[in-house]
Amino acid sequence: MNNQKSKQAFLEAKKIIPGGVNSPVRAFKGVGGDPLFIEKGKGSRVWDIDGNQYVDFVASWGPLILGHAREEIVEAVQTIAATGTSFGAPTLLENKMAGLITSMVPSIDKVRMVNSGTEATMSALRLARGVTGKNKVVKFAGCFHGHGDSFLIKAGSGALTLGLPDSPGVTHSSAKDTLTAYYNDFKSIEELFSSYGDDIAAVIVEPVPGNMGVILPDEGFLEKLRDITTQAGSILIFDEVITGFRVAPGGAQDKFAVTPDITTLGKIIGGGLPVGAYGGKKEIMDHLAPEGPVYQAGTLSGNPLAMSAGIAMLTTLKKSPAIYSKIDNLASHLESGLKKALDDTGVDGVINRIGSMLTLFFTSHKEVRLNNQVSSIDTERYAQYFHGLLKRGIYIAPSAFESIFISDAHTSEDVEHMVEMSRAVFTEMSEGALS
Numbered sequence: 001m002n003n004q005k006s007k008q009a010f011l012e013a014k015k016i017i018p019g020g021v022n023s024p025v026r027a028f029k030g031v032g033g034d035p036l037f038i039e040k041g042k043g044s045r046v047w048d049i050d051g052n053q054y055v056d057f058v059a060s061w062g063p064l065i066l067g068h069a070r071e072e073i074v075e076a077v078q079t080i081a082a083t084g085t086s087f088g089a090p091t092l093l094e095n096k097m098a099g100l101i102t103s104m105v106p107s108i109d110k111v112r113m114v115n116s117g118t119e120a121t122m123s124a125l126r127l128a129r130g131v132t133g134k135n136k137v138v139k140f141a142g143c144f145h146g147h148g149d150s151f152l153i154k155a156g157s158g159a160l161t162l163g164l165p166d167s168p169g170v171t172h173s174s175a176k177d178t179l180t181a182y183y184n185d186f187k188s189i190e191e192l193f194s195s196y197g198d199d200i201a202a203v204i205v206e207p208v209p210g211n212m213g214v215i216l217p218d219e220g221f222l223e224k225l226r227d228i229t230t231q232a233g234s235i236l237i238f239d240e241v242i243t244g245f246r247v248a249p250g251g252a253q254d255k256f257a258v259t260p261d262i263t264t265l266g267k268i269i270g271g272g273l274p275v276g277a278y279g280g281k282k283e284i285m286d287h288l289a290p291e292g293p294v295y296q297a298g299t300l301s302g303n304p305l306a307m308s309a310g311i312a313m314l315t316t317l318k319k320s321p322a323i324y325s326k327i328d329n330l331a332s333h334l335e336s337g338l339k340k341a342l343d344d345t346g347v348d349g350v351i352n353r354i355g356s357m358l359t360l361f362f363t364s365h366k367e368v369r370l371n372n373q374v375s376s377i378d379t380e381r382y383a384q385y386f387h388g389l390l391k392r393g394i395y396i397a398p399s400a401f402e403s404i405f406i407s408d409a410h411t412s413e414d415v416e417h418m419v420e421m422s423r424a425v426f427t428e429m430s431e432g433a434l435s
């Protein structure tokens, strides 16, 4: 694989962009080597600037559920771009977008558009604090909610220890209002509520975590979160930036029939453009300015370009529910193919899957459902897997704590190819050819 042009471009980028990238995980630090510079994508494929072609399972980290450069979206964006890209005044496109979201996501009566998932979660938390008059937020270790100060907090040694800033620049006073619990460990939540319950404004959770790899909720876990927050008068926020329109048209809340108070969205709703949104019950959303006192605003929020891409995306998903059975089936075939290849080669691994998203964890554990199981996975093995696939023309996330995403553009040949190439890498692993 020749990647001279990408290597050169990365050297140049590092002189003028911090770390050479506009989002850290792109830099390949988790797997070693230099990132590929992508020139174009179409369907299930991407091409780098050296002309190498890859079957892409990253899908821009989730948004591209219809594949790259899907006609409906390209056409919508081109048409709207010609009529102006931003006015800072209401447009009919915003009504249409809000209508689609409220019709597809059961718990959302009203929705506010923003420009990224980060903005959505930050704003949702402010709204929760504004509505409840309480200060603290509970988040789960390993769940990612963008880069807002309140969410960049590391867990202390026990659930009851106050948080520590995870990044320089986050103050101790923001950290002290963030409490950390452990996913699928309901006791950790009960302890926090018994100590701080009066002051917990919100519990925020990825209902199905995708940012520590895919973790499935234990039976009843989400229901119990619903109950304890209701009892304490706290807001339950489902961060469905990944799972929204991915695990079902109505997101994880639809699939598991648990109703949050506020939902945050991003990724898929932007159709590949920068978009986020947060929405919920009318009584909560009406606390936002100009209706209510909680302030939040945005010059480019709801801009025509992003709305047209999002509308094309959601309209396509809404009118073709068969897309979900297709991609879920492909992902199920990928799961069983990878399992068999692991078994046949004797490589240890666990695969977690929900619908069209799945993670292969290299681990000798029999299951991965708790934080300590996630943190003991073999990241070096993952790096070998990543590079083994890359040189065979397959692009997966350059980090072990991510998901493989299947899109409507993938074919059963793509999946078969992925299984066979994975088998080849596992065989090298088991023969000790990679070390």
Ligand SMILES: *Cc1c(COP(=O)(O)O)cnc(C)c1O
Residues within 6 Å of the ligand: 115, 116, 117, 118, 119, 121, 144, 145, 146, 147, 206, 210, 211, 239, 240, 241, 242, 266, 267, 275, 276
């Ligand atoms: C990606 C992601 C975010 C952040 O969204 P950005 O658009 O990258 O700011 C927030 N929450 C979850 C669950 C995500 O996966």
